[in-house]
Amino acid sequence: MPTTSHSPPSARERLPWKDFLHHDLPASLVVFLIAVPLSLGIAAASGAPLIAGLVAAVVGGVVAGALGGSPLQVSGPAAGLTVVVAELVNQFGWAATAAITCAAGVLQILLGITRIGRLALSLSPAVVHGMLAGIGVTIAVQQLHVVLGGKAQSSLIANVAELPAQLITHHGPSVAVGVLTVAIVLAWPRIPRIKAIPAPLVAVVLVTALAAVAMPDVVRVDLPDNPLQSLILPKMPHGTALEIGTAVLTVALVASVESLLSAVAVDKLHRGARSNLDRELIGQGAANAVSGALGGMPVTGVIVRSSTNVAAGARTRASAILHGLWIAAFVLAAGAMLELIPMAALAGVLLVTGLRLVQLAHIRTLRRHDELLVYVVTAVGVGVLGLAEGVLLGLVLALVRVLYRLARATVTATETDGLWTVRVRGALVFLGVASLVRTLRAIPAGATVRVELSVNHLDHAAYEAIEDWRRGHVARGGSVEVLRDGVAEQLDDIPLKALLAKLAAEGQRPAHLFITCADSRIVPTMITTSGPGDQFCVRNIGNLVPPKGSNSSSVDAAIEYAVDVLGVRSIVVCGHSCCGAAAAALAADVPEGSGLESWLRHLEPSIRRAVGLPDVLDPATGATLPAADKLSVANVALQLENLRTFPSVRRAEEQGRLELIGLWFDIGSATALSVVDRPPFLVRADEELSKIRSNGTASAIATRPSSQ
The missing domain is CATH 3.40.1050.10 (Carbonic anhydrase)
Structure with missing residues (x-):
């Protein structure tokens, strides 16, 4: 996890507006450039009108950015809801799906008011980092197809399966655009003095200018004509109350889980203020209510745009809000400029962003703490099964491992020259008390006993079991010495007040x-x-x-x-x-x-x-x-x-x-x-x-x- 600096502030604090111009403004431009094609792509994959994806991006940026509890999280249409939205469109149609989105937003607001969002803080770091890694690998492999001049498939497995054929295909100018973008993104931060300008923004601008001059046939961003006329306002869905209620609950829960997981993950990427998860749920609910009312897609916190926002240097929620305004302004007034950007350039930026979500430092730390298996299972599950399924798989594995560790205690008793030695290793909790008591009761009455505790956790039930047996064994003429990590341990509960009184007197x-x-x-x-x-x-x-x-x-x-x-x-x-x-x-x-x-x-x-x-x-x-x-x-x-x-x-x-x-x-x-x-x-x-x-x-x- 990045640690918070405890260095004192500088004597000359940067003025807020200068901080905004230096950090949030350029970061908002970078996120804006990435959000437009992602929003269009997710809308197309979901079977929704393309304008619905842009509406969700604008509302997610402005409403969720202003009201949410995660200052650096960016919200908008998310790939994690693609399958859910596609099923709703097939079942109810798009107008009804917009109404369902609006109702799901109201439900999210109620969940936030009941303060259920803070439960996300109990997630294992191995699960969160594994989720980031799974998303990162999925994005990187997906965007590699676009860099190579092809089209991304619907899943990680399909993208991996199609990759060999893509590699041997004639790629044309897209490869040059993508490779050049990746090179600029990686090299730019190493250049002194000018590295303060975000590398993704530099890469997209330079490559777009080059492609406009020398690569007329490269695939570029494609926006809809007359965007406002494409809006489809919500209508009441036709179906049973159970069907409609299930649809609303599904959208609300999936969007909430994805937003909270993203917020927790984003907190691990920066040193600023931590997220208020209950407020984040309320902000996401308000965004979904507004997006649905305007005919937009469901909104969630999205890790790709959020991690890009952090990497580009954003300091406050102004970056997320401004990126939504950029989308609205450019789509309405300057859509032709956006259509100059090569898709391969955006794919190159996303390729690097995805790979950076897989951090070797996290892997080394989790391996040292024996949490690597949870990390790998979560990452693979997210990549192969989906975000919710992968995280659930990781949580189940983490819970099973915790229960196994709690129940895992080795208890042995040996006798040498009249001295009985009882050795306890591992974690001794109530689940292992039965085995411990059986071993202790097998020792003959009146024997001299040494109990060696080499445990990393000893709960009250285990403590009482040892103490009850010790008192009974001593009462029957035996003697007991208890050692904790080689040091004599007095099991009787010594009141702190009595000890302090003794120290005061002596x-x-x-x-x-x-x-x-x-x-x-x-x-x-x-x-x-x-x-x-x-x-x-x-x-x-x-x-x-x-x-x-x-x-x-x-x-x-x-x-x-x-x-x-x-x-x-x-x-x-x-x-x-x-x-x-x-x-x-x-x-x-x-x-x-x-x-x-x-x-x-x-x-x-x-x-x-x-x-x-x-x-x-x-x-x-x-x-x-x-x-x-x-x-x-x-x-x-x-x-x-x-x-x-x-x-x-x-x-x-x-x-x-x-x-x-x-x-x-x-x-x-x-x-x-x-x-x-x-x-x-x-x-x-x-x-x-x-x-x-x-x-x-x-x-x-x-x-x-x-x-x-």
Whole structure:
């Protein structure tokens, strides 16, 4: 998932109208150029009048863009409804289908008011990214036919089957137009200074100009004559109440699901405001009600135009609204200009857009978290079966895997020299309690038992089962020791109030000083599995330890108090990925004269050190860390050196009473890594974390089942 930057704003904020001219206006032109042929093509494939597709595009852009809850989502006629609309046209006729669309919009508004839209947030990321990949591959293969001078087929399988024949056919000028468009789209962002102009817009304009001069026979956009006279207004459908109700419900549900899935997917493509899904349903419903009333097709949020909108640099909903107005103006007043655009040029833009929806970074992340199968099944299902079917298949598989993991626990009991060892592996929840209890009850009364829990989840039912058996076994003369990941675990529920009262009476005796960033996503107690009284913690922007004498009295006091008064056994400096301080220091966009600028000057030595380092690799994936993460790693190493400028720290370390530890926390994978001063710089931190966790005094509070 892209992470949100925590860098401070620039001292000179861009004026709203300048932001609009620089980002939203050019993005709206790019989306407009793509929306026109897509709308016409979807209308033709659905058996609807061509003007109905354009009406839906205009209404989707203006109404859904203005009222919807997803600012960067673009709405219009969608390929996912093609089959549904075609069946309605065959059954009721187009005028009745428009009326059904209008009624479906009213139903969507009611669904939005009841706040059902937020359920889409519970979708697995693997399903969402798989949906994007399936749509991307489908679009790319489909548009490849157009680039080659042919016609796209109705399905991914048909397009793949026809591709060999298409490749050996004489293609004419379409190939040159398509290949040139793809080349410009890929190359343009690599050109310095001028890359701010959207590459798709540049490609379409240049290729259209070239085709107008040198390629008179190339296939171009074809618009209907007298568009307003082609409007067919809605009429009440003829049929039973059940038939009409089913039709309205089908359009409403399919359009709603596609819009919400698209909104969730679009949120993953940008760093701006997240979607309000309930408001998005209301906006989509209003658009369908208006579109149907004007004789237009059903409207949904569409991922192709939305992803293009984001890629072209849109910042606000103004881009989506304006693209609808462009369509209306150009179709009514300048349709001849649009008819100069080669279809192969638009296909080239869509080909690149589709391929970019398949992101290797998502694949690597999902593979690391064992979610790749869900991703692949969803992608294949969307491509082969359709959007709704593919997503449903992915959701079912994700649910089955969750249930399997919850029920999967291995329980074994062995006896050696009178000691019974019970080992529990996996996730121990209520589904596995029966097997656990059978194993525990088979142990003879009065035996000495060690229970080793190596579980990633322990729910309350499993906790109570172990505790009930332990009490009974002890009452019958036996003894029980429970270990959680090798550490003794007290299963009795220790009230937090009692523990804090004890700490208040006896004073604090933390074993560690933990210095980390003030970032809200970093929770030291979760990283170290610690509780009250276990660690002395210092948090500041950038987890910095200015050298002794740098006039940073607060950090100086914390270090000297921890070492000289509390007698901590280790000092841990913990940096993290996606650090806003590191990003701000590299970007040099901090307001001059601010306190933040003064504080971040302490990062300058780390920047100089990071420049001289070779690439730092992620131990899990082998990928090169971005510049800000590389700086964050180098910064941890330098802060350890800065700690040694304190006489008390240096003296305690030389006497063997103190250990300095460097950690780096990858937020995306929730993994702590050890920072070393030589390549590969990041290694597994099992030993360091074990030292920190095993020395805690309140781990029962942090790890008892009721807190998980």
